[in-house]
Amino acid sequence: MQAKEHWEKVYSTKAADAVSWFQTHANISVGLIKDTGVSRDASIIDVGGGASTLVDDLLAEGYTNLTVLDLSAAALAAARVRLGEKAAYVRWIEADVTKANLPGHQFDIWHDRAVFHFLTTPEDRAAYVQAVFRSVKPGGHVIVATFAEDGPDQCSGLPVMRYSPDELHAEFGESFSLLRHQKEAHHTPAGKVQQFVYCYCRIINS
Numbered sequence: 001m002q003a004k005e006h007w008e009k010v011y012s013t014k015a016a017d018a019v020s021w022f023q024t025h026a027n028i029s030v031g032l033i034k035d036t037g038v039s040r041d042a043s044i045i046d047v048g049g050g051a052s053t054l055v056d057d058l059l060a061e062g063y064t065n066l067t068v069l070d071l072s073a074a075a076l077a078a079a080r081v082r083l084g085e086k087a088a089y090v091r092w093i094e095a096d097v098t099k100a101n102l103p104g105h106q107f108d109i110w111h112d113r114a115v116f117h118f119l120t121t122p123e124d125r126a127a128y129v130q131a132v133f134r135s136v137k138p139g140g141h142v143i144v145a146t147f148a149e150d151g152p153d154q155c156s157g158l159p160v161m162r163y164s165p166d167e168l169h170a171e172f173g174e175s176f177s178l179l180r181h182q183k184e185a186h187h188t189p190a191g192k193v194q195q196f197v198y199c200y201c202r203i204i205n206s
């Protein structure tokens with residue numbers, strides 16, 4: 001099954017709050033985004049945001065320039081329905097991040113929780129890093145969360161990569177400066193605990 005087919009099926013057959021990665025509030029992500037110190041009109045993209053509640057939390061915090069990108073139309077539709085009228089304040093992009101034609105140097109913050117770890121080939125990871133480098137402003141902020149070294153080896157039935165902070169940073173390379181990392185013991189709706197690692201990098205101004 002193609003990746004898009006897989007994700008459309010997941011979001012068409014499961015409630016958004018029943019999937020293993022569901023968070024009532026994306027507290028660590030919101031904290032890292034606020035700690036960057038960007039202004040409330042900074043351009044923020046949540047890549048592979050799916051039906052995540054992060055966008056709700058960011059709107060509630062007063063952020064006004066938000067984009068959510070995801071492979072799955074069903075995931076984006078679930079988020080829009082939940083947000084109701086507020087969905088009109090968000091840009092929604094249905095695309096594969098490794099192939100999307102994102103605008104150049106557009107974003108102040110790139111956020112990804114649980115998407116990069118699905119990229120199991122060096123080619124896809126290189127395309128992802130190129131997309132970050134191309135579409136984030138020089139000096140911009142990059143927050144990527146994946147399963148940690150002691151996290152599961154599958155997510156949504158698909159194989160994933162697991163990373164230490166240094167390994168994750170190494171995927172991005174020397175143009176990215178690793179400023180902070182943080183673990184999360186995520187409690188799934190089914191009661192399991194999954195270890196995530198969040199890396200916060202800045203693109204080095206050249």
Ligand SMILES: C[S@@+](CC[C@H](N)C(=O)[O-])C[C@H]1O[C@@H](n2cnc3c(N)ncnc32)[C@H](O)[C@@H]1O
Pocket residue numbers: 003007021022023047048049050051052053069070071072075095096097098112113114115118155156
């Ligand atoms: C495990 S979910 C995480 C969703 C969300 N970030 C969260 O934390 O709740 C992974 C998401 O990545 C999306 N996805 C997977 N591969 C993708 C790709 N190549 N490009 C864009 N989105 C992708 C899926 O549709 C799904 O919504």
